[in-house]
Amino acid sequence: MLEAKNLTKRYGSHTALNSLNLKIQPGEIFALLGQNGAGKTTTINLFLGFTEPTEGTASINGISVAEHPQEIKKYLAYIPETVMLYPNLTGLENLEYFSSLAGFDYSKKELGELLATAGLQSQAFGQRLAGYSKGMRQKVGIAIAVAKKAKVLLLDEPTSGLDPKASNEFSRTIRSLAENGTAILMATHDIFRAKEVANRIGIMKEGNMQSVIDASSISANELESLYLKTV
Amino acid sequence: MHFNFITIIARQEWASIFRSKIPLSLFTVLLFVSLLATFTGWQYVSKFNHQQKTAHHQVHDQWMNQPDRHPHRVAHYGYMVFREKSPLSFFDFGLDSYVGNAVFLEAHRQNTVNMSEAGFSNGMLRFGELSMAMVLQLLVPLFIIFIGFQTVAGLKQNGVLKIMLCQRASFLDILIGKTAGITGVVWILFLPLLLLCLIAGNLLIAGGINADALLRIMLLTILYALYFLIITMLVVTVSAMSKSSKNALMALVLIWMLFFIVIPKSAQTLGSSLHTAPDKIAFEQAIEADVSKQGDSHDPDDPHFLQLKAATLKKYGVDSIAALPVNYGALVMQEGETISSGIFNKHFDNLIGIYKSQNAVSSIHGFVDPYLAIRNLSMNLSGTDFDSFTAFQKQTEKYRFEKTKKLNEIHLTQIKYQNDSKQKVSAENWQKQPDFTFRPVPVSENLSAAGLSLAALLLWVAAGIGALTYVSSKRAYQL
Numbered sequence: 013m014l015e016a017k018n019l020t021k022r023y024g025s026h027t028a029l030n031s032l033n034l035k036i037q038p039g040e041i042f043a044l045l046g047q048n049g050a051g052k053t054t055t056i057n058l059f060l061g062f063t064e065p066t067e068g069t070a071s072i073n074g075i076s077v078a079e080h081p082q083e084i085k086k087y088l089a090y091i092p093e094t095v096m097l098y099p100n101l102t103g104l105e106n107l108e109y110f111s112s113l114a115g116f117d118y119s120k121k122e123l124g125e126l127l128a129t130a131g132l133q134s135q136a137f138g139q140r141l142a143g144y145s146k147g148m149r150q151k152v153g154i155a156i157a158v159a160k161k162a163k164v165l166l167l168d169e170p171t172s173g174l175d176p177k178a179s180n181e182f183s184r185t186i187r188s189l190a191e192n193g194t195a196i197l198m199a200t201h202d203i204f205r206a207k208e209v210a211n212r213i214g215i216m217k218e219g220n221m222q223s224v225i226d227a228s229s230i231s232a233n234e235l236e237s238l239y240l241k242t243v
Numbered sequence: 244m245h246f247n248f249i250t251i252i253a254r255q256e257w258a259s260i261f262r263s264k265i266p267l268s269l270f271t272v273l274l275f276v277s278l279l280a281t282f283t284g285w286q287y288v289s290k291f292n293h294q295q296k297t298a299h300h301q302v303h304d305q306w307m308n309q310p311d312r313h314p315h316r317v318a319h320y321g322y323m324v325f326r327e328k329s330p331l332s333f334f335d336f337g338l339d340s341y342v343g344n345a346v347f348l349e350a351h352r353q354n355t356v357n358m359s360e361a362g363f364s365n366g367m368l369r370f371g372e373l374s375m376a377m378v379l380q381l382l383v384p385l386f387i388i389f390i391g392f393q394t395v396a397g398l399k400q401n402g403v404l405k406i407m408l409c410q411r412a413s414f415l416d417i418l419i420g421k422t423a424g425i426t427g428v429v430w431i432l433f434l435p436l437l438l439l440c441l442i443a444g445n446l447l448i449a450g451g452i453n454a455d456a457l458l459r460i461m462l463l464t465i466l467y468a469l470y471f472l473i474i475t476m477l478v479v480t481v482s483a484m485s486k487s488s489k490n491a492l493m494a495l496v497l498i499w500m501l502f503f504i505v506i507p508k509s510a511q512t513l514g515s516s517l518h519t520a521p522d523k524i525a526f527e528q529a530i531e532a533d534v535s536k537q538g539d540s541h542d543p544d545d546p547h548f549l550q551l552k553a554a555t556l557k558k559y560g561v562d563s564i565a566a567l568p569v570n571y572g573a574l575v576m577q578e579g580e581t582i583s584s585g586i587f588n589k590h591f592d593n594l595i596g597i598y599k600s601q602n603a604v605s606s607i608h609g610f611v612d613p614y615l616a617i618r619n620l621s622m623n624l625s626g627t628d629f630d631s632f633t634a635f636q637k638q639t640e641k642y643r644f645e646k647t648k649k650l651n652e653i654h655l656t657q658i659k660y661q662n663d664s665k666q667k668v669s670a671e672n673w674q675k676q677p678d679f680t681f682r683p684v685p686v687s688e689n690l691s692a693a694g695l696s697l698a699a700l701l702l703w704v705a706a707g708i709g710a711l712t713y714v715s716s717k718r719a720y721q722l
Contacts, residue, residue: 060409062721081718082413090409096401098255100262112251113410156406 013038013195014059014164018068021054021219028054030219031068038163041186041196043206043227046216047243052199054219056166059197060090072164089157093169095149099142103127103152106141111159118159130155131181147178154185165189167198171205183209203239207232215242248412249420256394256424266390270432273382280375281440284333288448295325295344307674311667314653315576318350324642324679326635329626330449331459334441335376337627346636348643350650351580353530353587375440376621379433379467380614381503384474387429388495391478393488394421399722400487408721415715418479422711426475430468438464458686459624466624466697469704470617476707483714506612507605514604520597526590533586540579551578565660572663573654580651584644591640595633602629609699616703619696623689630692634684642679649676 014036021029029051036042044052057063058070061081070077072084097106107123118126127137130151141149150170157165167186171179179202186209190196200206206213207227213235214224222242225235260266302323309317326344347354395418398404407417441460445452452460478495485491521529538547555574556562564571602619609616622628650673657668690697714720 057722060405061718062405062408063718085409085411088409090405092402092405094402095406096403097406098259098403100259109251109255110406110410113248113407113412115247115411153406160410 013073014197015071019058019065019070020067021058021063022066027219032221036195036197038193038195039190041190041198041210043210043213044199044216045203045206045213045239050216051219052216053168056168056197056199059166087162088164088166089160089162090166091153091157091170093172094146095153097141097149097152100140102138102140103132104137106152107155107159110156114160116159126155126159129158131185147174150174150182163194165194165196167196169200170198171200171202179205203236204232207235215239217243245412245416248416249423252412252417252420253423253427256421257427260390260428269386269389273378273386274436277375277378277436280373280378281444284374285444285447288328288333292327295327299325303678309670311670313664313667314650314658317673318647318650321347321349322646323347324639326681329683330445330456331441331625332627333444333448334374335621335625335627336372336374337622337625338629338632339627340372342632346639348639348646350647351583353640379437380617383433383471384499387425387474387478388499391425391475392482392492392495394425394479395483396485396488396491404721414721415712418483418711418715422475422479426472429471429475434464434468437467455686463621463624466617466620466700469700470613473613473703473707476711480710480714483720502612502614506608507615510605510608510615514601517604518597518600520594526594530586530590534583537586538582540575548575567660570655570658570660570663572660573651573658577648577651580644580647587640598629606695609696610702613700613703616696616699620693620700623693626683631684635681638681646676
């Protein structure tokens with residue numbers, strides 16, 4: 013569903029991503045771990061089509077992102093580190109707006125159900141986003157992704173700055189999306205969250221994928237030791 | 244491009260501008276300034292035209308009440324003609340404040356148009372007057388900058404643009420939608436206001452609206468709509484190219500300074516240094532020199548007039564001036580008038596040519612500065628441009644020449660050569676002469692004179708669309 017073949021991105025003499033080979037199947041969650049500048053966000057940007065690869069290909073559902081940047085939008089959704097959206101609009105209005113930009117025309121009831129699925133309390137639906145906590149905004153971000161019925165979800169540091177409860181709720185929602193067949197690529201600094209939610213974990217350093225681990229085969233402490241040793 | 248997504252984005256942009264208090268507060272200020280400018284403009288033009296009318300009636304009464312006189316005394320008594328301001332001059336003062344509106348007409352002399360407001364004002368006029376055109380040309384772009392600088396850069400900065408781009412709308416859809424939303428807001432706030440002020444002002448000043456005025460009002464509204472669209476496209480383009488809202492604002496303020504201060508002043512300076520115009524003294528001296536060269540009617544030994552004398556005597560078959568059936572003195576005066584008027588017209592046309600070349604430099608700069616394009620078009624359509632002024636000057640010289648010629652004809656046929664200065668003719672002779680009425684430049688001529696500016700404005704629209712398309716094609720601007 014989501015594949016990188018020899019995917020490379022260079023900015024002048026600096027190699028941001030070096031020959032990445034990766035395949036993520038439907039229903040799978042792949043977590044990218046690494047320090048700042050390791051190449052996690054570059055990988056996500058290459059899959060989103062925001063930047064062109066220097067070499068190799070990124071493809072979604074067999075379609076090259078670089079060649080068909082508009083076509084692949086049908087299949088993917090994206091949640092950044094901080095979901096800001098429109099602070100003057102309510103959660104419901106934000107969801108309505110973004111889902112209409114994806115070509116969906118949901119009723120108010122359906123929009124409410126989507127927000128509820130993402131874990132947002134119903135009292136917050138009609139409140140302006142300016143008054144939302146970061147966790148609440150992330151939930152609206154999830155609702156936007158769910159509303160799009162995307163087959164691929166790209167997450168860039170989605171739990172950064174969230175309190176443990178919000179982080180836990182977020183992880184549960186992500187897992188349930190994967191159970192429904194969504195392929196998920198998540199860049200994160202949070203080793204324990206990666207271990208908790210992902211099927212496979214990749215550790216990156218200076219643009220190179222150093223190791224890929226089956227999350228079920230390693231404990232959180234072992235993962236932390238490996239990570240520290242790698243970076 | 245998806246029209247559906249563009250509409251959704253435009254509606255959202257529109258709604259988010261109206262939800263915010265700052266744009267509406269800014270609009271309230273501009274509304275107040277516009278209404279104040281319209282009111283003071285209307286008051287000023289009405290008062291000015293009333294004064295011109297009163298002065299005209301006074302001058303006309305004095306002319307008509309002259310007793311029976313020698314026609315040459317009447318020619319030297321002179322007549323003053325006035326130009327009332329155009330009905331739309333309340334909207335755009337243009338050059339009106341700097342050029343004269345009255346001229347004293349007399350025999351043998353081509354007086355320049357006098358009595359400009361600048362000549363009777365203190366230095367404050369140098370800083371510009373408050374007109375509605377100034378509000379629309381200079382302040383509305385600032386309003387557009389303030390409501391639009393973060394329209395894309397802000398979304399980029401907080402990551403919303405990425406989420407938007409991950410929906411189905413393309414970057415071009417987003418940029419066009421944003422442009423449509425902001426343009427819609429600006430049009431709905433300012434175009435009805437513009438239309439209302441133009442119609443009300445025209446009605447109050449001219450007492451009605453004729454087809455010419457209606458066409459001018461419609462064209463002004465359409466051209467200002469295009470101007471606002473151009474500024475909006477520019478703002479959205481710069482916002483889309485900027486990494487942050489702060490960068491976008493700084494770039495746009497810099498562009499505002501370039502467009503509204505640096506380029507117009509440079510164009511003016513460049514125009515006058517490339518095409519140097521003679522000063523008033525040099526202009527008059529050149530005319531005098533040419534007149535002396537061609538024939539001086541006051542010089543008894545002037546070869547041209549000696550030739551005229553010989554030809555006249557031959558024509559009437561007499562051997563002395565005293566034996567002529569017509570007054571030779573009047574004939575000489577008319578010949579002198581024809582010569583001086585012809586030379587004046589030649590020099591005046593040259594001078595106008597130089598000024599037009601200077602103005603052309605400014606018009607060409609309209610291709611790099613849309614403000615110069617709309618400024619020229621707005622002046623032209625408001626009848627406060629350079630052509631309207633030169634039309635007045637040319638019409639007055641024509642009127643002066645005809646008036647003097649008629650008086651010379653009376654002199655020629657009704658006054659005998661002997662004891663010339665002791666004779667009088669009936670006042671009815673000049674009472675029958677038609678009065679001067681200024682014929683404003685037709686709208687078609689105005690538009691053709693502003694052809695370069697019109698082309699520049701239309702090219703700016705195309706360039707704006709091109710810029711949005713180009714920026715949307717660059718992935719670097721999406722991050």
